[in-house]
Amino acid sequence: MCSEQGEEDSFPNDATLTISWHKEPVYAVDCHPQLDNIFLTASGDGTACLWKMQDESDAQPYYAVEEREDSQSLAKFSPNGSLFATACLDGSVQVFNASEGCLISDLVGPTSSVEFLRWSQDSSLLFAGCSDQTAWIWSMSEGNPVNVFTTNAPVTSGCLCKHDEYAVLGMEDGNISIFQTLETPPTALQVITAPVLGQAVICMECDPFEERLVASGAINGQILFIQPESGRILARPKLHNDSVESLDFSHQYRWLASGSTDATISVWDMERSIPRYQWQHEGAVVKVKWLKGGQLLLSGSADHTLRLWDIRTASCVKVFHGHSDTVLDFAITNNEEYIITGCDDHEIRVFPLVL
Numbered sequence: 001m002c003s004e005q006g007e008e009d010s011f012p013n014d015a016t017l018t019i020s021w022h023k024e025p026v027y028a029v030d031c032h033p034q035l036d037n038i039f040l041t042a043s044g045d046g047t048a049c050l051w052k053m054q055d056e057s058d059a060q061p062y063y064a065v066e067e068r069e070d071s072q073s074l075a076k077f078s079p080n081g082s083l084f085a086t087a088c089l090d091g092s093v094q095v096f097n098a099s100e101g102c103l104i105s106d107l108v109g110p111t112s113s114v115e116f117l118r119w120s121q122d123s124s125l126l127f128a129g130c131s132d133q134t135a136w137i138w139s140m141s142e143g144n145p146v147n148v149f150t151t152n153a154p155v156t157s158g159c160l161c162k163h164d165e166y167a168v169l170g171m172e173d174g175n176i177s178i179f180q181t182l183e184t185p186p187t188a189l190q191v192i193t194a195p196v197l198g199q200a201v202i203c204m205e206c207d208p209f210e211e212r213l214v215a216s217g218a219i220n221g222q223i224l225f226i227q228p229e230s231g232r233i234l235a236r237p238k239l240h241n242d243s244v245e246s247l248d249f250s251h252q253y254r255w256l257a258s259g260s261t262d263a264t265i266s267v268w269d270m271e272r273s274i275p276r277y278q279w280q281h282e283g284a285v286v287k288v289k290w291l292k293g294g295q296l297l298l299s300g301s302a303d304h305t306l307r308l309w310d311i312r313t314a315s316c317v318k319v320f321h322g323h324s325d326t327v328l329d330f331a332i333t334n335n336e337e338y339i340i341t342g343c344d345d346h347e348i349r350v351f352p353l354v355l
Contacts, residue, residue, distance in 0.1 A: 015322040015341075015349035016056040022047065026342030028075040030084070031331040032098070039331060039340045040084055041348055042075035048086045050101050056338065056352060063101025068092065074114060078123035083140065085126055087114035093128055095140065105143035109136040115156050120164045125181075127167060129155030135169055137181060149179055149186050161206040161214050166228045168214050170201025176216060178228045190231030192224070205247040205256075207270075215256055217244025223258060223268070235273055239266040246287045252294025259285030265299055265309070277314055281307065286327060291336055298339065300327035306339060306351065320351045 024044030032038035037053040048065040065072070065086055074087040077098060087093045091110035096103055110130040118127040125146070129135040131154040137147040149169065157170035160181060166189075167179045174194025179186050194201075199220040207213035213234070214226045221240035224233050240260035248257050254270040261284040267277040283303030290297050296317075297309045306320040306327060325344035332339055332353065339351040 013322040014320045015351050017059060017350035019059060019348040020346065021049065021061060022346050024346055025328060025344045026346065026348055027071065027073045027328055029329045029331045029340050029342040030075055030077050031333045031340060032077055032081050033079055034081045034334060036333050036335040036337065040075045040077060041342055042072035042086055044071040046070060046072055048072045048075050053350070056350060059350065074117045076117045076119065078119045079121060080123040083123060085117050087117055087128065089113045091130065095126065107138050107143065109145055109148065110134065116158055118158065118160055120160060125164065127158065127160055129158040129169055131155070135167065137167065147182060147184055147186055151177060156200050157202060157204040157216065159204045159206045159214060161228055162211045168204060168228055170204050170216050172200045174199040174201060174218060176201060176226065178231060190228065192226060192231055192233065202243055202245060203247050205249055207249050208251050209254065215247050217247050217258055219243040221260060221262070237268055239268065239275060240264055245285060248288050248290050250290045250294045251292065257288045257290060257297050259288040259299055277311065279309055279316065287330060289332065291332065298332065300330045300341065302326040306330060306341065318355055322349050323347065
């Protein structure tokens with residue numbers, strides 16, 4: 001565990017840049033998948049903004065999405081970097097040209113809060129799950145929905161897997177439904193019933209090594225490894241005592257990292273089916289993300305810090321201070337030189353990713 005030094009007032013500010021442009025919490029941050037100096041933010045003030053970093057101490061907004069009456073809660077670049085999508089708590093979803101920032105599509109469908117946004121691998125489809133008990137898939141070539149999934153409970157998480165062939169949805173009641181992405185009318189191929197109803201499925205990720213494997217994390221701390229084609233539960237490790245907020249598969253090793261509101265991070269070895277590491281924050285862990293090399297894991301927390309963990313030494317090697325409230329989201333630039341954060345303190349910060 002990383003040790004703290006002194007009281008919060010004495011913590012250093014490790015950020016090279018602090019941006020106070022948003023007037024409410026910054027809920028979402030994403031970095032361009034190819035361009036190292038472009039990032040995207042979405043905020044509770046109803047705005048989303050494209051930013052261009054001139055250097056580590058200067059960033060300028062070059063496009064601001066028209067302010068909405070409700071919070072902009074999600075923002076995501078497409079994998080090819082040509083588009084970005086935003087979602088609002090009022091259910092609106094919009095798609096923009098990432099190079100110019102101009103609006104391309106005001107997508108129709110959801111009537112209440114959008115809980116997640118996912119792009120298909122080829123950037124041709126956008127997938128969203130909503131609290132109105134629906135999930136939507138839109139075609140970017142036409143801007144129209146190509147499929148709508150109706151569920152028996154609010155949708156809280158989801159992902160696409162097996163080269164986007166399957167759409168997997170986690171619900172507020174704890175159930176998981178699996179659909180073929182483009183089959184119409186949609187019929188659930190598999191329904192995985194929650195062992196205890198009411199334990200909402202908070203997060204979900206697809207294994208990059210074997211796209212037929214999905215991991216889900218629930219509010220009771222339960223993690224499931226699921227084979228979508230068969231609906232089989234391959235493993236069900238209980239690694240946390242409270243809600244699993246974030247999951248991330250390593251792209252180098254057969255490991256899954258998880259972060260929880262119980263302030264712990266766990267790393268699960270999928271080949272041996274054993275917990276490999278467990279680390280501790282001082283507050284709820286909001287997000288975990290592996291760096292490309294697979295040996296470093298970054299986490300953001302309600303303890304106002306980000307921490308960098310090294311699997312070679314099984315320890316924390318860096319604490320990033322600067323925020324005065326919960327780190328709500330972070331993203332890593334494509335060249336892995338900087339971390340961009342969004343926080344409950346309304347600020348965006350840029351941290352050099354150095355040990």
